[in-house]
Amino acid sequence: xxxxPLFERPxxxxxxRCPSRGEPTACWRWVRAGCFRxxxxxxxxxxxxxxxxxxxxxxxxxRTSYWLKxxxxxxxxxxxxVGCSGFRQIARKHAASPQTVALHAARxxxxxxxxxxxxxxxxxxxxxxxxxxxxxxxxxxYHPTLYHVVVGQRSxxxxxxxxxxxxxxxxxxxxxxxxxxxxxxEFGRPDxxxxxxxxxxxxxxxxxxxxxLELHTDEHTDYPRALRRLAHxxxxxxxxxxxxxxxxxxxxxxxxxxxxxxRHSGANHKRETIAFSKRRQSALSRLWVFVVWRSYxxxxxxxRGRETPAMRAAVCAQRWSVExxxxxxxxxxxxxxxxxxxxxxxxxTPTRRIRQLRAHRARYAV
Numbered sequence: 001x002x003x004x005p006l007f008e009r010p011x012x013x014x015x016x017r018c019p020s021r022g023e024p025t026a027c028w029r030w031v032r033a034g035c036f037r038x039x040x041x042x043x044x045x046x047x048x049x050x051x052x053x054x055x056x057x058x059x060x061x062x063r064t065s066y067w068l069k070x071x072x073x074x075x076x077x078x079x080x081x082v083g084c085s086g087f088r089q090i091a092r093k094h095a096a097s098p099q100t101v102a103l104h105a106a107r108x109x110x111x112x113x114x115x116x117x118x119x120x121x122x123x124x125x126x127x128x129x130x131x132x133x134x135x136x137x138x139x140x141x142y143h144p145t146l147y148h149v150v151v152g153q154r155s156x157x158x159x160x161x162x163x164x165x166x167x168x169x170x171x172x173x174x175x176x177x178x179x180x181x182x183x184x185x186e187f188g189r190p191d192x193x194x195x196x197x198x199x200x201x202x203x204x205x206x207x208x209x210x211x212x213l214e215l216h217t218d219e220h221t222d223y224p225r226a227l228r229r230l231a232h233x234x235x236x237x238x239x240x241x242x243x244x245x246x247x248x249x250x251x252x253x254x255x256x257x258x259x260x261x262x263r264h265s266g267a268n269h270k271r272e273t274i275a276f277s278k279r280r281q282s283a284l285s286r287l288w289v290f291v292v293w294r295s296y297x298x299x300x301x302x303x304r305g306r307e308t309p310a311m312r313a314a315v316c317a318q319r320w321s322v323e324x325x326x327x328x329x330x331x332x333x334x335x336x337x338x339x340x341x342x343x344x345x346x347x348x349t350p351t352r353r354i355r356q357l358r359a360h361r362a363r364y365a366v
Contacts, residue, residue, distance in 0.1 A: 013050040014061050016333040020052040028052070040071055064111055064326045067365040068104075070096065077104045078322045081286055082265045082293045086275030089267075102282065109285025110345050110360070112292040114330035117337055119296070119315055120159060125207055127313070128153040128214040130255035131199070131223070134262055135166070136269045138280045139353045142168050142183055145280055147287065148199050150206050151255040153216060155312035156300060158258060158291045162202040162340050163284065164194035165352075187352040199226035201340040207233055216251045218242040258294065265290055281349040281358065288344070296320040332366055 010030060013020055020028045029051035036058070037043050047058045065071030073094055080090045087105070091098045130153050133146040144166040150159045167190050168180055191197075199222065207213055212234045217223050219239050227235050238251065246256045267275035268283055277283035297320055299305040300312055310316045332345060343349050347360040360366070
């Protein structure tokens with residue numbers, strides 16, 4: 001494999017505490033500080049030193065494969081995560097451990113969050129929106145999770161999602177009801193107003209400025225209450241029964257199709273599977289990878305292949321490849337994530353049955 005070309009100049013100092021942070025690139029002073037060699041390609045890496053804070057860094061600091069022993073796995077794993085494979089299946093394919101795959105998936109999820117936040121529209125939404133919930137579970141079926149997704153009705157562009165922890169419902173045997181009560185006594189009961197709160201937070205992120213919005217949803221009773229929390233929006237709320245035929249003429253077709261693709265592309269969201277997510281944090285990372293793939297990489301129509309959902313929503317002018325998405329590292333202190341997505345980036349999303357959080361506390365590999 002040939003070595004990647006060296007940077008002509010580093011884009012900025014990677015130190016979040018550097019005094020030059022936020023200054024124009026032309027005002028930032030740096031010097032070359034030698035090179036080092038490594039086993040993985042590119043083998044020769046240029047080093048730099050910031051004249052403001054004295055921090056040493058290298059070309060590798062600005063690549064998404066920083067601090068990885070097997071950087072060649074990053075792009076293939078991106079495709080595998082949306083190819084309906086479980087972590088162990090992916091690990092066997094690449095002769096790696098499942099833990100390696102899980103760590104790469106978490107990194108890809110963090111990068112996908114920053115990438116989507118960089119490109120998603122922040123102003124007026126110029127198309128009707130569809131909102132729906134995709135139900136899955138973490139750890140066991142006693143802990144269901146509802147993922148709230150907002151999709152453009154015409155473009156099929158996914159503007160974002162959030163999640164709510166639910167209480168298990170539906171038909172249960174007496175033994176299952178007793179087991180649910182035992183778990184709730186030990187681990188607590190989910191917030192019954194979580195759907196209302198999370199939907200309001202999501203719409204506030206998708207449409208942060210005062211504007212008129214046309215929103216299509218099903219007849220979930222929490223949605224009108226969530227909309228009343230959004231005083232800055234003039235929402236025309238149109239509802240449709242969830243039992244309506246899910247054809248292309250259905251006003252909710254865009255979000256119904258996305259739900260279908262999530263289950264088709266993610267082994268952890270199948271109805272009956274042994275690849276379910278043990279932690280909600282892992283499910284969020286994998287879902288962020290799917291959102292970026294669906295919106296920026298996958299063609300709107302597989303037959304015609306003319307444009308992606310992001311192109312139809314006028315977010316970008318051309319289709320993104322996975323290699324281009326992963327070409328440059330994004331830093332969390334240069335891209336401000338909304339509060340409702342920040343916990344997922346730092347690994348702070350809890351799982352009731354697993355007390356210990358796998359928080360992302362790396363000092364340099366953030």
